Amino acid sequence: MRRLDRRRGILFVVSAPSGGGKTTLVRRALGNDLSLELSVSCTTRPPRDGEVDGRDYHFVSPTEFEVRRAAGGFVEWAEVFDHAYATPRGPLDAAIGAGRDILLDVDVQGARSLRRAYGTDAVAIFVVPPSRTALEERLRRRGTDAETQVRRRLERAAVEVAAASEAGIYDYLVVNDDRDEAAGDLFAIVRAERLRLGRRGAVALD
């Protein structure tokens, strides 16, 4: 078979409402031997305890953020809860060309921008909690948010899930009820997408 080892890299875009369990899922996916790399976002928000610059985020000043944005260095950017977040463009283009796959953790608007910019080179997955009640419990259990912020996140989650149903952004919906099941779903999507005929050149028996 010809060219079976040569294909374009894929951008796996994963979104979920806060508390949807996405972070755990993404860490599992990266911990597995799927040779996935994580896209590291830029943000103007200060690091939380345990976060490492260059691994969790590139922590930048508002001025540096604006300079890079104006220069076209970001494929998408957004303000969330008074802080700015962005996805640097360069590493994505390099990975697609080299056949490396990247996992991106972005919100619905970010997914829409990535889909628009990268078309079928991007595969977008929406991770949803099994219910509003389950999401509320997870947010309270996490204990990092004040009551008003839990409510804000719940409202935002309902809007995001509705927006995620919109045609043309997400390819897959993963319900994060059981963690092992959800991780299995995510792995299956990654494995299957790598087998798509459209990502390869012509094949011939020789």
Add this chain to the structure above:
Amino acid sequence: MRRLDRRRGILFVVSAPSGGGKTTLVRRALGNDLSLELSVSCTTRPPRDGEVDGRDYHFVSPTEFEVRRAAGGFVEWAEVFDHAYATPRGPLDAAIGAGRDILLDVDVQGARSLRRAYGTDAVAIFVVPPSRTALEERLRRRGTDAETQVRRRLERAAVEVAAASEAGIYDYLVVNDDRDEAAGDLFAIVRAERLRLGRRGAVALD
């Protein structure tokens, strides 16, 4: 979440050159708990040793075949090595409506017809041997074919692999080098396709 358990059935269309290892792969897929049903084709060829009518094929006379074909009962039909084969339409329509998934084992022309008739309700997978040499070895090892038939099958395989590259028929390409790997690929495709957002209605957090 609403409507997560309600989706249309999917037709998983699997094709491979003779000797590509497709039969083993399909049996594994059906033996697993993927709740896949096998579409049983009609054929005018006589049963081989061990084949059971209604399980392996519906064995019919040329006259009965023609009557059903003329009545529009087949979604696709073909002549292969002097015998006629066809896929009955009724069970497929019923399965899609009821949300049951069907596995179909057809050639490239059959896959083209199914794709045309069922659009995105069909997912087409082409299984290829790792090389022409590997295919030749498998055909000879099988020992069911005379030398001339081995050559006919090899020629046919080269044509089929070229045709399978044609845009718009197959969604996935599985290289059947290692059997466990290939079965894992097939399972991943089935699992991922069931998660496609387009197969569900709108979702909402409630």
